Amino acid sequence: MDNPQTVAAQIRMRLPSLTPLEGKVAADILARKDITADTPLREVAEKSDVSEAMVVKVAKKLGFAGFREFRRGLIDYYHSGSAALHSEISADDTSGEIVQKVFRTAMQALEETFAILDLDAFNRAADFLHQAQQRDFYGFGGSAQIARDVSHKFLRIGLRSSVFDDAHMMMMSAALLGPKDAVIAFSHSGESAILIDAVELARKNGARVIAVTNYHDSSLARAVDVVLCSTAENSALLGENATARIAQLNLLDALFVATAQRDRVAADANLRRTMNSVVQKRRK
Missing domain, CATH: 1.10.10.10 (Winged helix-like DNA-binding domain superfamily/Winged helix DNA-binding domain)
Incomplete structure (x- = not known):
């Protein structure tokens, strides 16, 4: 190391x-x-x-x-x-100390996630998403919110995707996917049995699967084509997964940009169209 x-x-x-x-x-x-x-x-x-x-x-x-x-x-x-950068939050901390510690913990998660990022895996993930006919994103709880944020960004550049945060809907999605499709599965622990079942079915049907998780040796990581890892130090009050989500949001922002770069002309054209449609609805 x-x-x-x-x-x-x-x-x-x-x-x-x-x-x-x-x-x-x-x-x-x-x-x-x-x-x-x-x-x-x-x-x-x-x-x-x-x-x-x-x-x-x-x-x-x-x-x-x-x-x-x-x-x-x-x-x-x-x-x-x-x-x-990391300091535990104590019961006696002032508001200023709390803000500083929360921000510095997030900065640590970002720096360490960047340090361990596998660029080859990152590029493969961007290729899968760019080439996919259908993009389905799976996640529960806080992971589903990250999936929705990414889906929103892809829609802005004309790449349609669907988000599933229900076990039955995930399985139905996986059953309909094929070799031209891609999945991103979000799980901090990488041990959600329901999520892994859906991922295994999607891969059985030929879809390419990307995992975004905190643990490279997790069950989810072993069941997919590409693993993108985030990392965060555990905090008694914030929790490890809450801080890791900051890193995951930035990691997926980078993946979005890398995917857009695969066809920048189309991405820019679609971005103008989608942004204009929203601007027209704003009050003057």
Whole structure:
């Protein structure tokens, strides 16, 4: 992991592949800010109440060669500007402190999501959306709001899409898709069984499927053609998924622009037409 900004994000993305105990160990270590180059393996193991072998095992499952590389990665990350952006909100914070902490946490999510972005996957996703005959977007709750925002932007440039936030409607959509169609499935956890069922049916029928999720090793990520990951540090009050949505909105804005660039002449022409239709309805 050459970029220090990616260390925490890569760890978070791999959490679903860990057992509950391994996940606890990873979370314990990630939460520590006092690890130095002299911190021994023994101390880290004792603080998590596990064996030294368990810490080494967790480090390897998280993508490091061993504990020393894991320790070095964490030290580099904690000295990066991205890590310094996050601060927990406390009950005694003033309004000014709350605003600063919320904004800085969102900035951290944006910086780390940008750092881990797979540009090859991003370009494949833009190609799928540009070439698609039908574009269906799946998501529940807050994810559905992101889907609607993206669908609105695509309509502005003449690319029609449909948003489904109901389980039965998703399945009916998936049943009617084919090789010329594309799906974007939004899920923070990547473990929504209903969403995965719809995605698997869509792929069975030949549609290309893009996942927007927080976990690269999630069940959803393993079931699609392309994975675009967002990342955010968990916050007791805001929650991890709330902050990750900020990153997802920006990620999808970029994907919208990249898709429009595939045929910029048509996109600009359709944008003028749709914007003019709205402007004419405004009161003078």
